[in-house]
Amino acid sequence: MLACYLLVSVSSQRYSKNRTYIGFTLDPSRRIRQHNGEIIAGARRTSRHRPWEMVAVVHGFASKTQGLQFEWAWQNPEKCIPLKWQRDHPGAKQIPAKGRKTPSGCLQSLVALLSVPPWSHAPLTVTITAKRDDWSKWKIDKTVFPRHKQAEFSPVDELRAGPYDYRRGLMTIPKRGACRICSKRDFHRAETFCASCGVTVHLACLADSDEQRATFLPHWVQCPSCDESHHWSLFVRLCKALEEECD
Ligand SMILES: [Zn+2]
Numbered sequence: 001m002l003a004c005y006l007l008v009s010v011s012s013q014r015y016s017k018n019r020t021y022i023g024f025t026l027d028p029s030r031r032i033r034q035h036n037g038e039i040i041a042g043a044r045r046t047s048r049h050r051p052w053e054m055v056a057v058v059h060g061f062a063s064k065t066q067g068l069q070f071e072w073a074w075q076n077p078e079k080c081i082p083l084k085w086q087r088d089h090p091g092a093k094q095i096p097a098k099g100r101k102t103p104s105g106c107l108q109s110l111v112a113l114l115s116v117p118p119w120s121h122a123p124l125t126v127t128i129t130a131k132r133d134d135w136s137k138w139k140i141d142k143t144v145f146p147r148h149k150q151a152e153f154s155p156v157d158e159l160r161a162g163p164y165d166y167r168r169g170l171m172t173i174p175k176r177g178a179c180r181i182c183s184k185r186d187f188h189r190a191e192t193f194c195a196s197c198g199v200t201v202h203l204a205c206l207a208d209s210d211e212q213r214a215t216f217l218p219h220w221v222q223c224p225s226c227d228e229s230h231h232w233s234l235f236v237r238l239c240k241a242l243e244e245e246c247d
């Protein structure tokens with residue numbers, strides 16, 4: 001998994017109140033145990049403000065570089081150029097003027113970042129890993145996340161790599177087969193598959209079945225077999241993966 005995460009200190013020390021930390025990791029559930037000193041290794045900088053709670057995880061980056069770029073942008077939203085461009089745009093998501101490093105400030109910046117390119121075009125998933133009891137404390141509201149981003153809620157130990165994390169080799173690539181939509185086996189046409197159920201479809205058949213395709217915006221497409229929605233760009237990426245597998 002390639003993930004960026006937000007930690008909030010839950011220490012009773014006054015100097016730790018509202019302390020946050022934004023980082024990047026390949027393994028969020030292991031990383032939080034490192035931050036909390038349950039695993040001895042690294043995370044020395046944050047040890048003063050232990051214990052930490054992992055509040056939100058963003059995952060599904062196409063590469064480590066992309067994940068690290070997002071980490072930097074989330075740490076420095078005031079320097080993020082696409083956010084600057086849209087600052088005067090009415091209705092645009094804004095980063096807070098003050099208190100950017102507070103838990104709710106970091107979450108507000110996250111929502112703003114996900115609404116501008118390149119992040120608005122990436123099939124990222126936001127998982128709120130904070131305990132349900134802590135949501136009001138940190139003003140967590142799932143409705144504020146962009147609607148085309150999947151927002152999930154799960155404890156950090158149960159956080160599993162989503163279908164968008166397939167590059168880490170966590171997803172099984174099926175054999176090429178008949179298209180679920182046109183029922184034909186035509187391997188000369190580009191074929192892709194559903195990341196949830198593995199059913200294979202022609203990319204063109206899927207595009208024809210997609211009601212929103214005329215909008216030209218990155219959006220989520222429903223699988224004709226299991227009804228799970230996946231980002232259009234994921235179907236395109238999986239098309240390449242299927243081709244490589246058959247070579
Ligand atoms: Zn077809």
Ligand SMILES: [Zn+2]
Pocket residue numbers: 194195196197198199223224225226227228
């Ligand atoms: Zn499916």
